[in-house]
Amino acid sequence: MVLTWIGDVRPLLQESCYLRYWRQLPAFRREKADRYRFPMGRALSVGVWILWQQAQADYGLPQDAPFNLSHSGHYALCSAETGTEELSGAGRIRVGCDVEQIHAYQEGIARRFFSPEEYRHIQSQEDLTVQTELFYRYWVLKESFIKATRQGMAMALDSFSFDIKYKKDPVLTSCPAPYRKEEHHFREFTLASYRAAVCSTDPVIDPMLHWVVF
Numbered sequence: 001m002v003l004t005w006i007g008d009v010r011p012l013l014q015e016s017c018y019l020r021y022w023r024q025l026p027a028f029r030r031e032k033a034d035r036y037r038f039p040m041g042r043a044l045s046v047g048v049w050i051l052w053q054q055a056q057a058d059y060g061l062p063q064d065a066p067f068n069l070s071h072s073g074h075y076a077l078c079s080a081e082t083g084t085e086e087l088s089g090a091g092r093i094r095v096g097c098d099v100e101q102i103h104a105y106q107e108g109i110a111r112r113f114f115s116p117e118e119y120r121h122i123q124s125q126e127d128l129t130v131q132t133e134l135f136y137r138y139w140v141l142k143e144s145f146i147k148a149t150r151q152g153m154a155m156a157l158d159s160f161s162f163d164i165k166y167k168k169d170p171v172l173t174s175c176p177a178p179y180r181k182e183e184h185h186f187r188e189f190t191l192a193s194y195r196a197a198v199c200s201t202d203p204v205i206d207p208m209l210h211w212v213v214f
Contacts, residue, residue, distance in 0.1 A: 007212040009047035044071040051078035073101035096148030098140040099196040105132040115161035136195040144199035
């Protein structure tokens with residue numbers, strides 16, 4: 001099963017709180033956090049790794065367990081495979097996650113980077129609020145998929161497509177070889193002014209977010 005941890009990192013903007021968690025990080029993550037110019041960037045960098053360490057502690061996960069990290073605004077997100085089994089015929093389980101703070105609908109990004117079907121779906125909505133919601137649903141789903149494949153932005157966002165319907169689970173309708181759409185499963189999460197999604201080759205993705213308080 002894939003579980004997802006989330007935390008509001010704003011308490012880490014206080015120096016004493018930040019340093020308490022910073023000291024718990026391995027040296028390379030401390031160095032990564034130190035490279036951020038602004039306090040929120042440092043807080044997100046520290047907070048997201050603390051979530052991974054919490055996942056390891058909760059389930060005794062090894063260092064090489066499949067996991068993925070994301071952060072946006074003041075939220076950090078971590079999804080991890082908590083079982084040791086592998087999917088038959090699919091190889092090692094893969095996990096990807098993404099969280100995004102909702103801002104305005106970026107029509108130019110949707111037109112340039114989304115598939116024609118996805119773009120038409122968004123544009124067909126008369127309500128700007130619905131257009132914005134769809135845009136961010138597509139965005140986090142796409143990010144979670146390319147992160148699960150480990151291709152990242154090397155995979156064109158219009159090379160695969162989702163079918164999204166109101167109050168229904170999203171369906172990956174097409175994707176490039178060697179990936180198979182039926183092997184990838186998705187879970188969406190809604191927070192106030194945020195959207196998040198998880199993709200995994202494990203079909204069991206916990207529908208609950210596990211909150212970590214800093």
